[in-house]
Amino acid sequence: MMGMWALDPWDNDGAADWYGDLMDKTKLRSAWLEGISADPVESPDIVRAAAALFVMLGRVYVWPIKKFDEDLEKAISALERVVSNDSYQEAPELVQQISREIEELKSRRKPAQGGEAVKSAKPWWAFWK
Secondary structure (H helix, E strand, O other): OOOEOOOOOOOEHHHHHHHHHHHHHHOHHHHHHHHHOOOOOOOHHHHHHHHHHHHHHOOOOOOOHHHHHHHHHHHHHHHHHHHOOHHHHOOHHHHHHHHHHHHHHHOOOOOOOOOOOOOOOOOHHHOOO
8 A cells, every 4th residue: 555654553644644734733742741741749640641642642653753752751751750759659550550651652762773673562552451
C-alpha cells in the first residue's frame, strides 16, 4: 500500500497528516504542557494524566515532531517525580504501574549512536491491560 511504511495506525501518510492537523487545530500540546508542568507534589494525578496522554499519543507521526524528543523527556521526568511522591509510595502496585509507564516512554528514546532501539513489551493498544 502506497504511503504506508509500517502497520501501526499512524504509520502512513494520511494518518500522519491527520494527526498533524489535529494537533494544530486543537492546541492539544499547549494544554498537555500545562498538565505535565503541574506540581508533581500538589497535583500528581494531573501530571500522571498528562503523562498517560503522552503514553497514548506521544509517538513519531502523531506528536508534533519538532517537539517530540523534548516532550518525551518532560513526560519521563514528570512521571519520575510523581512516582517518588510520598502518597504514591504507599501503594506498591501503583508504583509498579507508573514504573511500567516510565519504561514504555523510555523505550521511545532514540537509540544511542551504535545502539539498538528498545522495543515496548506490549502492543500499542494493550499497554494498560
